Amino acid sequence: DIQMTQSPSSLSASVGDRVTITCRASQSISSYLSWYQQKPGKAPKLLIYAASSLQSGVPSRFSGSGSGTDFTLTISSLQPEDFATYYCQQSYSALYTFGQGTKLEIK
Amino acid sequence: QVQLVQSGAEVKKPGASVKISCKASGFTFTTYPMQWLRQAPGQRLEWMGWINAGDGNTKYSQKFQGRVTITRDTSATTAYMELSSLRSEDTAVYYCARGVPFDPWGQGTLVTVSS
Numbered sequence: 515d516i517q518m519t520q521s522p523s524s525l526s527a528s529v530g531d532r533v534t535i536t537c538r539a540s541q542s543i544s545s546y547l548s549w550y551q552q553k554p555g556k557a558p559k560l561l562i563y564a565a566s567s568l569q570s571g572v573p574s575r576f577s578g579s580g581s582g583t584d585f586t587l588t589i590s591s592l593q594p595e596d597f598a599t600y601y602c603q604q605s606y607s608a609l610y611t612f613g614q615g616t617k618l619e620i621k
Numbered sequence: 622q623v624q625l626v627q628s629g630a631e632v633k634k635p636g637a638s639v640k641i642s643c644k645a646s647g648f649t650f651t652t653y654p655m656q657w658l659r660q661a662p663g664q665r666l667e668w669m670g671w672i673n674a675g676d677g678n679t680k681y682s683q684k685f686q687g688r689v690t691i692t693r694d695t696s697a698t699t700a701y702m703e704l705s706s707l708r709s710e711d712t713a714v715y716y717c718a719r720g721v722p723f724d725p726w727g728q729g730t731l732v733t734v735s736s
Contacts, residue, residue, distance in 0.1 A: 548722040550666075557716055557726035558666065569724065601666055605721050608680060610656075610668040 520613035526621040537602035546606035623647040625727035640703040643717030650698040661713040
């Protein structure tokens with residue numbers, strides 16, 4: 515299986531900060547990478563697909579980049595509702611796998 | 622609107638089976654694969670398998686092969702996931718989701734396995 519590793523595992527930031535989360539795949543996955551946001555007690559929500567495509571309805575402060583093995587999710591200016599856990603997920607292999615998550619907390 | 626609504630929480634004893642439903646609405650059910658995933662407490666999301674809602678073909682994670690069965694009822698636009706031989710480590714929130722990438726997700730179903 516393709517292993518997905520995120521860094522950092524947790525992050526403290528303030529409203530208005532620019533934040534970057536990274537995701538590394540154990541082998542090349544081209545651009546078959548999605549990002550999800552999960553709030554406590556809720557189902558994950560799709561933010562970014564195909565590494566850099568913004569899902570409809572998702573604010574433009576979210577952006578994704580990368581290809582091959584290294585990817586990033588950037589939030590340009592943190593809003594109070596962005597404090598959540600973020601997961602990357604590969605769909606290059608039909609044995610889909612997720613990163614361990616990055617918990618974004620208020621500083 | 623596109624929506625997936627799952628059945629309610631379950632409490633099972635070790636060795637039992639659980640079957641969870643996922644009712645789809647707002648889209649043509651047979652044109653999408655339906656995924657099943659789970660999240661154990663404090664753990665990362667884990668993909669279990671999917672079903673092609675059109676032809677019923679399935680693919681399962683090797684981790685769950687032999688214990689999981691995913692089916693669908695096209696007339697009811699509902700997908701089902703049955704997990705057998707339950708053990709305490711299967712205590713988790715189980716989700717259904719549409720397509721690839723996974724969007725949207727059901728609200729989740731908590732399955733607790735305890736003697």
